[in-house]
Amino acid sequence: MQQNALTTEQIRALIARGKLKDTLFKALGVLFLAIGLAVILLLVIDMVEKGSERFTVDFFLNFASRRAAQAGILSAWVGSLLVMLVTAVAAVPIGVAAGLYLEEYAKRNWITEIIEINITNLAAVPSIVYGLLALGIFVYQFGFGQSILSAGLTLALLILPIVIVSTREAIRAIPAMIREASMGCGATRWQTCRYHIIPYAMPGILTGVIIGLARAIGETAPIITIGALTFIAFLPPAPFAETGEGVAGLFDWVMSPFTVMPIQIFNWTSRPDPAFEVNAAAAGFVLMVMVLTMNGVAIWLRYKMRKNIKW
Amino acid sequence: MNSQAMSAKNTNDLPVVSDRLAHNAMRNVSERIIEGLLFAAAAVSVLTTIGIVYVLVSESIQFFANVPLVDFLTDTQWTPLFDDAHFGIMVLISGTLVSSTVALALAVPMGTVIAIYLSEFADSRVREVAKPILELLGGIPTIVFGYFALLMVTPLLQKVFPELPGFSLLSAGLVMGIMIVPYIASLSEDAMRAVPMSLREGAYAMGATRLHTALTVVVPAAFSGLAASYILAISRAVGETMILAVAAGMQPNLTWNPMEPAATITSYIVQVALGDLPHGSIGYQTIFAAGLTLILITLMFNILGQWLRRKFRENY
Numbered sequence: 001m002q003q004n005a006l007t008t009e010q011i012r013a014l015i016a017r018g019k020l021k022d023t024l025f026k027a028l029g030v031l032f033l034a035i036g037l038a039v040i041l042l043l044v045i046d047m048v049e050k051g052s053e054r055f056t057v058d059f060f061l062n063f064a065s066r067r068a069a070q071a072g073i074l075s076a077w078v079g080s081l082l083v084m085l086v087t088a089v090a091a092v093p094i095g096v097a098a099g100l101y102l103e104e105y106a107k108r109n110w111i112t113e114i115i116e117i118n119i120t121n122l123a124a125v126p127s128i129v130y131g132l133l134a135l136g137i138f139v140y141q142f143g144f145g146q147s148i149l150s151a152g153l154t155l156a157l158l159i160l161p162i163v164i165v166s167t168r169e170a171i172r173a174i175p176a177m178i179r180e181a182s183m184g185c186g187a188t189r190w191q192t193c194r195y196h197i198i199p200y201a202m203p204g205i206l207t208g209v210i211i212g213l214a215r216a217i218g219e220t221a222p223i224i225t226i227g228a229l230t231f232i233a234f235l236p237p238a239p240f241a242e243t244g245e246g247v248a249g250l251f252d253w254v255m256s257p258f259t260v261m262p263i264q265i266f267n268w269t270s271r272p273d274p275a276f277e278v279n280a281a282a283a284g285f286v287l288m289v290m291v292l293t294m295n296g297v298a299i300w301l302r303y304k305m306r307k308n309i310k311w
Numbered sequence: 312m313n314s315q316a317m318s319a320k321n322t323n324d325l326p327v328v329s330d331r332l333a334h335n336a337m338r339n340v341s342e343r344i345i346e347g348l349l350f351a352a353a354a355v356s357v358l359t360t361i362g363i364v365y366v367l368v369s370e371s372i373q374f375f376a377n378v379p380l381v382d383f384l385t386d387t388q389w390t391p392l393f394d395d396a397h398f399g400i401m402v403l404i405s406g407t408l409v410s411s412t413v414a415l416a417l418a419v420p421m422g423t424v425i426a427i428y429l430s431e432f433a434d435s436r437v438r439e440v441a442k443p444i445l446e447l448l449g450g451i452p453t454i455v456f457g458y459f460a461l462l463m464v465t466p467l468l469q470k471v472f473p474e475l476p477g478f479s480l481l482s483a484g485l486v487m488g489i490m491i492v493p494y495i496a497s498l499s500e501d502a503m504r505a506v507p508m509s510l511r512e513g514a515y516a517m518g519a520t521r522l523h524t525a526l527t528v529v530v531p532a533a534f535s536g537l538a539a540s541y542i543l544a545i546s547r548a549v550g551e552t553m554i555l556a557v558a559a560g561m562q563p564n565l566t567w568n569p570m571e572p573a574a575t576i577t578s579y580i581v582q583v584a585l586g587d588l589p590h591g592s593i594g595y596q597t598i599f600a601a602g603l604t605l606i607l608i609t610l611m612f613n614i615l616g617q618w619l620r621r622k623f624r625e626n627y
Contacts, residue, residue, distance in 0.1 A: 018520035022432075025522045029428025032421045032492075033441055036448050039489055043451070043459055097352030105346055106353070118356045124543060124613060125606070126550020128577050129363060131584070132602040136366030140590055157359050164356070188338055190345045211450075218452025221552035221577065225584045225598075262454040262553070269458050269557050277462060284455050295450040299443045 044288065051282030059282060063233040064264065068275035073283050075232045076264035079148070080217055080290075082236060082253060083260055086152020087159065087216050092209055095160050096198070099167025099205075104193055123161040130158045131225025139226050146227040148236060149254040154222050159212030166208020170201035203305045207298045214294035218287065220262035231267070232259040261287045367606060370599030377593055383600070389563040389574075391597045392583075398597065400604055402565045406480065406573035407608070410555055411548035413484025413569050414491055418544055421488070422495025423537065429496070430503040431525040442497065449493035457557030460486035465558065478560030478572035487554050491544045498543065502536020503529050535620040542616030546609045552577035576605045 006014070062072025098119075106112040134154035144150040174197060182192040198205075236256035239249070261283060268280035375383070378398045386399025425445075429438050465482040469475045475482075506529050514524040530537065560572030561582045574582070580598045588594045 018523065022520050022522045025424075025525075026428065026432050029424055029432060032425050033428070033444070035421070036425075036489070036492060037444055039459075040444070040448055040451070042463070043455065046459075046463060094352045094355055097349045098355065101346075101349035101353040105349055115353050115357055118360050121613070122356055122359060124546045124609065125363065126546070126552070126577065126609060128550065128552045128580055129367075129602055129606060132580070132599060133359070133363045133366050135584075136370065136599070137362050157355075160356060160359070188342050190342055214450055218450075218454065220452070220454045221556075221581060224581050227584055262452055265454050265458065266553065266557065269454075269461060280458055280462075284458050287452055288455055291450055291452055292447055295447055299446060 044285070047281045047285040047288065049281075050278055051280075051285050054278055054282035064231055064259075064267075065233075068273065068279055071268075071276075071279055073261065073264055073286065075235060076259050076261045076283065077286070078235055079232070079258040080260040082148050083151045083155065083223075083258065084213055084217055086148060086254060087155040088209070088213060090153055090156035091159050091163055091212065094156070095163025095209075095212075096167050096205055098160070099164045099171060100193055100197070102164070103168050103171040104189065104197060119161050119164055123165070127158055127219055128221040128225055130154055131222030133157070134222065134226045145255065146229070146257060147255045148258045150226050151223050151228060151258065151260070152254075154226060155216040155219060158219065158222060159216050162212040162215065163205075163208050166211070167201065167205050170204025170208070171197055173204065174200050203301055207301045207305070210294050210298040210301070214291045214298070217260075217294070218262055218291050220260075220266055223260055223263060224266070228259060228263055229257055232257060261290075363606070367599050367603040370596050371603045374593070374596035374600045377596075378600075387565050389565075389579075392594050396593070398600075399565075400576075400601070402563045403574060403576045403579050403601060404604070404608075405565050405567060406555075406559070406563075406575040407549055407577070407605075409567055409569050409573065410480045410484040410487065410551075410559060410575060411545065413481060414487035414548045414551075415541075415544060417485055417488030418491040418495055418548075419541060422492045422540070422544070423499055425492065425496040426499035426503060426537075427525050427530070430500045431521055431529060442500075445493040445496055449490070449497070451490070453490065453551065453553040454557070456486050456490050457483075457554045460554055460558035472570065475570055476560075476572055478558060478562075479570055480555075480559050480566075480573055481569040483555050483557075483559040484569060486558065487548055487551050490551070490554070491547050494547060495540045495544050498540035499533070499537050502533040502540070505536065506532045534623045538619040538623060539616060542612055542619070545612045549608055549612070550577060550605065552581055556581045576601045576608075 058070075059072045060077065061074055062070060063074050064076075065071040098115075102112065102115065106115075131154065134150055134157075138144045138150040138153055139146060144153075178196055178200065179192055182196050183189075187195070236253035236258060238253070239251070265280050265283045265287065268276040268283065383398050383400050385401070386397050387401065388397035388399050389402035390397045425441075429441055433441065460482050461478075464486055465475070465477060465479065468479075468482050468485075510528050510532060511524055514528045519527070555575045556578040559575065559578060561574045561578050562572055563579070564571060564573035566573055580601055583594060583598045
């Protein structure tokens with residue numbers, strides 16, 4: 001025993017060495033975090049710097065063009081907006097209903113098990129595979145063609161797991177006493193859901209929907225896969241607008257060809273002419289602002305929610 | 312009172328239902344209908360899976376009717392659209408594996424260190440700021456990352472390696488790594504925070520430093536969670552499309568060298584989709600065969616992940 005004993009100096013040296021390692025590791029952690037932050041900053045700064053000359057009203061109101069200086073993102077942002085509309089209309093009701101079913105209705109049996117495993121696995125499926133699914137089913141089997149409808153439904157399937165999981169988490173946070181009180185007053189299961197569970201879970205559901213839509217608006221691969229065109233110099237027909245073939249119907253736009261922001265950026269990035277890099281930078285910045293704003297709102301909402309709700 | 316009720320019931324042969332109860336009966340019907348609708352919504356996820364399998368398998372069957380499976384797996388050329396067509400999927404798999412390896416070589420250490428730092432070292436204020444930043448980083452559209460790889464990272468790397476071509480798996484892979492870091496960091500941190508405090512306190516009481524505790528107690532205890540995050544990272548890397556389509560070039564190239572340009576499974580699908588291939592042609596079918604390969608690779612890693620998780624699961 002005595003032989004192994006350390007002198008005070010040795011112990012101090014040991015402690016100092018341990019503390020040094022701690023500090024070094026801490027510095028490494030901060031450094032890696034800083035790299036992440038630096039990448040975001042670098043990206044934003046570079047895009048603003050390169051694209052600043054294109055931040056004019058014309059850029060938002062012009063169609064794509066062969067001349068870089070006149071090209072704009074009108075058809076792209078309108079397309080993105082319309083595709084998001086279809087995605088939200090399809091994904092929100094289905095996702096919330098599915099989440100509600102799994103939390104409030106489902107019995108613990110093998111069917112529920114299969115659905116749950118499915119949702120987990122779908123979240124890990126590469127997005128381009130959804131594009132292949134849509135190409136085979138929506139575009140050719142259902143005959144929707146390369147339209148806004150096909151793209152919106154594809155992205156809806158893609159973000160469905162996100163909406164379902166966040167709905168379930170929001171519902172799970174509601175204590176059982178709420179349900180008991182509601183049913184004790186004679187409400188049915190659906191009335192309990194309709195008047196209590198859904199309203200109380202709403203902020204959480206909304207967070208999930210926003211995060212899902214932010215993901216969908218930046219997705220490129222599945223939309224390219226269904227065959228969206230990269231050069232579109234017209235807008236989808238507005239409801240009841242006069243077109244060459246008569247008055248457009250209320251929903252004619254869903255079957256229209258389209259382009260979206262990420263595809264426009266991809267198109268400009270892959271051109272050899274460096275003049276288009278400027279356009280890509282400007283459009284990339286606009287897309288970044290859209291996505292980061294949506295994510296920021298979601299994060300803020302979650303933060304606020306965590307502070308306010310105390311059951 | 313009870314007998315009275317009984318006799319009252321017996322005297323009425325026809326069940327008389329009061330208005331209120333009739334309303335209740337209708338209520339039960341509508342409850343069942345609503346439950347059915349909700350179930351249908353939940354079943355959409357299963358239909359999606361069935362749809363994916365159906366599309367990929369049915370198109371691939373037609374593809375393999377024309378191209379023998381052996382050629383598909385052993386040929387060293389991928390030229391499906393040429394007159395002298397070759398269908399060697401290894402060419403695309405090599406691109407996918409090389410770029411994913413580069414990405415993971417960056418993302419796994421970086422993500423793990425960030426996770427350990429956030430869960431074991433950082434105080435709660437740093438965490439409150441860092442986690443949203445990581446989330447924002449993970450939310451950047453991949454096409455923007457592709458732009459970043461092609462127009463910023465590649466020129467930067469060319470200063471270090473002057474022989475690096477304009478398109479390379481290296482720069483695409485590195486940016487992919489940055490993209491994946493938030494996934495690993497966030498999931499691993501969750502796993503490590505779930506390790507009970509008593510384990511750490513035990514280690515501290517024995518005189519271990521924070522780092523020693525983190526590496527020898529917390530990481531092993533949270534290993535199943537870490538493994539799960541790595542598996543998700545692999546799925547992301549293998550399935551990533553736009554960064555590679557923009558920055559790695561789309562030339563099929565059987566190579567294990569990250570300094571070269573090459574096509575991956577995903578960027579090949581994009582390349583074909585950008586062109587105008589007639590529905591039902593062999594070129595059209597190749598993208599489904601490629602997609603099936605992609606799914607099988609991700610599935611393989613996921614099964615491996617499940618196994619790892621079960622093997623290293625710790626219970627407290």
